[in-house]
Amino acid sequence: MVKFVGRETELQNLHEMLQENNQVVIAAIAGMVGLGKTELALQYAIAHRENYKGGICWLLAKAGDVGIQIVQFARTHLDLNPPQYLDGDLLSQVKYCWQHWHEGNVLVVVDDLNDYSKVETYLLPQLPRFKVLITTRLQLDFPQSFTLNVLGESSAVEVLQAWVGEKVTQESAAAKKLSERLGYLPLALNLVGRYIKKRRISLAEMVQRLDAKGKALSHQALALDEKDRTCTLNVKRGVITAFELSWEELSNDAKELGVLLSLFALAPIPWLLVENVETGKDAEQLEDSRVELESLHLLQGEDSYQLHQLIREFFQLKQAEFNQVEEFKRSLCRVMVAIAKEIPDYPTFKQVTAVSQAIPHLAEVAKNLTQYLSNDDLLCSFVGNALFYDGQGLYDQALPWYKQCVEVTQKRLGEEHLDFASSLNNLGCLYRSQGKYSKAEPLLQQALKLTRCLLGEEHLEVATSLNNLAYLYHCQGKYSEAEPLYLQTLKLRRRLLGEEHLEVATSLNNLAYLYNSQGRYIEAEPLYLQALEIWRRLLGEEHPHIATSLNNLALLYESQGRYSKAEPLFQQALKLRCHLLGEEHSHIAQSLNNLALLYESQGRYSEAETLYQQALTLMRRVLGEEHPDVATSLSNLALLYYYQEQYSESEHLYLQALELWRRLVGEEHPNFALSLNNLAGLYESQGRYSEAEPFYLQAVEIFEQILGINHPHTMKCHENLANLRDRFPPNPE
Template identity: 50%
Template sequence: MGGIGKTELALQYAIAQLEQEQYPGGICWLRARGQEIATQIVTFAQTKLGLTFPDGLDEKGQVDYCWGHWREGDVLVVLDDVTEFDAVEPYLPPSDPKFKVLLTTRLNLGSSVQSLSIEELDEESALALLETLVGPDRIQSQLEDAKTLCGWVGNLPLGLELLGRFLARKLDWSFEKLIGRLESKKLAAKALITKESGMTAQLGVAAALELSWVDLSEAEQELACLLGVFAVAPIPWHLVEECLSDRDKDDLEDIRDEGLRDKNLLKRVEERTYQLHQIVKEFFRIKLQESSGNGESLKQSFCKAMVGIAQGIGNNPTIDVIAGMSASIPHLEELVRQWIDILSDDDLTWPYVGIGRFYEGQGNYGLALPLYQECLEQTKKRFDSEHPSVAQSLNNLALLYDNQGRYTEAEPLYVQALEMRQNLLGTEHPDAATSLNNLAVLYYDQGRYTEAEPLYLQALEMRKKLLGSEHPGVALSLNNLAALYTNQGRYTEAEPLYLQALEMRKKLLGSEHPDVATSLNNLAALYTNQGWYTEAEPLYLQALEMQKKLLGSEHPDVAQSLNNLAALYDNQGRYTEAEPLYVQALEMRKKLLGSEHPGVALSLNNLAALYTNQGRYTEAEPLYVQALEMRKKLLGSEHPDVAQSLNNLAALYDNQGRYSEAEPLYLQALEIYQKLLGDEHPNTVKVQSNFDDCRRRIKESNT
């Protein structure tokens, strides 16, 4: 690759050997690119060694005479920048131990030649090179910008030397200012073009790469332009094959290996995975833009292939899917950054959705959020304010907010998406059913059960009618309705729905699927609420193992299963088994969901309940208080989870004999439950009993 420092390294080696007198026979430096090697050898022998030639020798004969009559002692022959080995090979010295030949080249000369591959510098070495040119004070005072500057040229020695010498002249320029100029001008920036006397390199960065470019065939240049569309990241070769699906795969590999790899423009980083240096990628992208007709076709091929990758990432991707897709994500993100305007209307949302699902599937909601926000902006920009793609984007963003516990932000987006879908697609459409279901989930999460139930029922009936009685969407609706009934204490209505959803999911999705694990977990929770602990435990364990296998050991669903299993052990008095599971779930939720999330509040509440059951009141109280405050902040002052926290904190005070502090908390919890769940709900009955007992104890203590 041009600019890596081959000539400079060879020069420094030759100078060092000269100073150490390692080659008494002399050091002969020959320039191979665009020069007559034979003429240089003959001229060197005449001027430096004083050789005269017999008459009648042709050019080859004169060269052979030089090697045969060279002065005594070891000789170093340097051929710099060899572009065609076959052109110089006839003139190389004979196989004599006295001659040592050093070639610098951008070519891969194969196993017949002992080679030393020169890579770009590491960060420490790149900073050290820059420091020799601009001084340590400027580096240390702007260290992060200096690192960014090195990264911009991919730690390429030629680029670093050009930038360093430029900054040495521009004493009033900050590194940040130069970075801005590079971002604006790219390889056309003056700092990457202007060379000074004293530099080994004869060309700027782009001009150095141009020498390699002109040696490429038309097919090799086309492949280079395509690679310039990708991100600066390892490129799985199957992505390239999908972009050029009409090409023979073996021919494509030959173009790659005999063209780009042999000229060291492309590096193999692992099996069927390749990468461009950042500067080379930038150069290829310039060539892509210059190739107007074919360039647009290559961009479209890239976008089409990457949309196909995005479409392959479903909801709740398993760890196998995530592992298989991870190498494609940087290139999907590059599509979003650079090529989004090339996508067709039908494909516009797919890259955002694919990347969003990839991150959501790992519980990385913070990484998914900007993708969904940008997707909404792009669809609004591309389409009218009312369009199915806009509705989809609203729904996706609302769903993410819901998962983050940001309910007040989610609701207006869900409502807007529902209304838009009903207006555009009709009131009976699968997308309208999805919006009804999602809005019902939000109401459920907020404890607004009476508002959620009719929406769940409407979505269920619509899905049965539109999708058939056996469909994953129908199973989801059955599961959600059963969860609502469970929270309302309507256990006999919930169980058959859970069982129906479980069997349907096993039949449609297979016995090992994230949705099957969810159904097992939910059914176990129903049995736990009814005190059927022996029935619940094997289901919890089965769900947990399945989720770990499919989703990985750190995932929100795994945290939920750990929490539920711990709650079961807690209810059975198996405290030593429950505590580590509660702690593990809490830490996982904090890591994945953030320190303020309804799931974190639930874990705090449950761990406090365990400590209370063990009589560890001083450890329990701050956790209960923290959970209560978090729930009020996130869910509002009237929510079943808030009532639960009030009741639990009151019970703690009650156990400590702090009856006057407990009584008002019991009363607040009772009023919330009565309002939201009704007088007959098990939670309401329990709190009513707690409140009555507390008042009785207060009365007894006063008599």
């Protein structure tokens, strides 16, 4: 291995910057491509690894979301147990990692940053033991920043000497001239140094070859300079000529592999992905070509391989020389689409980890290679990217992929195509998951109408679309509109799939959930039990659907006052969810909330309060403030305080919940009415009768309109209003 030379002063300066501050230090190494910013950071990490007992976390800014990389590093290298399925804000996962990081100083390297705003919120640790080192081409306004320039002449010659030894002393003038020709750029100096060592030529001969090659390539160098104006023409010409000389050393197979690698994203490339692309070469031939590229310093890595940005650009320039490139692009698209199709709607932590390295390359296909995707595969490239984030509850990261999917399918396939309907459906479901019901409804309605038009009534896609629209109506409190759609879905799925199918179990569960919401408990119970039994037979006991089914059945029993049956089911659901989903998931908060509800019903207020507070904190952390589950959690905690006669605390939370429901679902929703009823009850208990009555009246009107006169909520609200009037009769007109 060649000794790292030429940057000793910079290494020392960098270490002093990182150690001198008592707060988190962000030392940014800025400069153009090829200066050795990454190598300097790497050498610093190697030289000072003993200073960082808490670990060295290396993040590749261009290889995907930095927040996700932080979480994956913590799981893989620190044996932390952060959220596996955080249903909401990725920032909460990152915070968890920083809060539970191993003891000792920590070096966090963010390599090749091109947009600081995308990582700023993730660099949260405020303890002096955390040091953050950024390499970037940007000019960041940090007190600890410094710009890395090209090497001085003596340092450039020293780099050459590390490769060719005494030749530098013997040909000092040629060494200086050669360094000048290469623009004193470390990347070019290292490439040429390797070339001289391998070819065993003199430095003077090398200068001649560069001069000759440079004249022949002047137009190409100029073109590349136009693409990157931060580099001088002299430096670019030197780099291009150095690359060309290395290129000529390669066999045709190695050149072909370099061109293939340039089709991937500027991120680590798992070798298995390369082997799966149809090249006409067997594994041994590909490996031989890879070794050639490595021997000339054109490729680095192990299992996953990385091209330098300039080398990738150079290989991209060479694509035109190979007839096979068009087929490479098509084959790469097929490989990535196959991976996208394997990403499930509810990926486990292991599945997320397994596919994470492929995601930047799937994104590259969706961004730049869609013309090489068949019409049948077009949807998969976008949906695969979206599901990777959506399945983890990272809705903000999933949203742009679903939006782009709608735009691309509309443009390429038109508005009378099934994939366009699917893209509308996917976007609508995401908005529903975010509680953005007004945005979701027209998309899901349009998707159902189009699917029916294209496929007729007897198709599973129509059943899926019916179910999604029904679930949205359910969430909106439009129960009378949801029920016929749920029933149609169940009937259609039974007819097309039979009784023993996961989708049939889902329909049974959803219909039972609706009946439970309407107070139709006797009708709900057998449906819940059927769904649970089917899921158990088909999925076993270790699946999120089982936890959901146990939770729903427990809710039903709690609503009926069957507390002894409800409690063990709530506890089983909570335990299973913690096991499968991790501690920081909205379903965990839901389970905590439901168990607290049970304890409250039993008068176990101190136990309930602790769980309610945990649930509310977790809901806010993972879902943000503007979500229906947060409003529910606020209402539940407010009701507990009411029972404990902590009226001021209760009123404060009830008002928050009421306003949140108003913003999220409007004033014609059962949850808004329930909030009115609860607030009225609080005012009545305080003797504030004139304030309570209009809230009861408004709640009764909404309940009758939405749920009907025989629903338990409606009847209870009528009873509350009657009791109020018995105690405080209205004034005669």
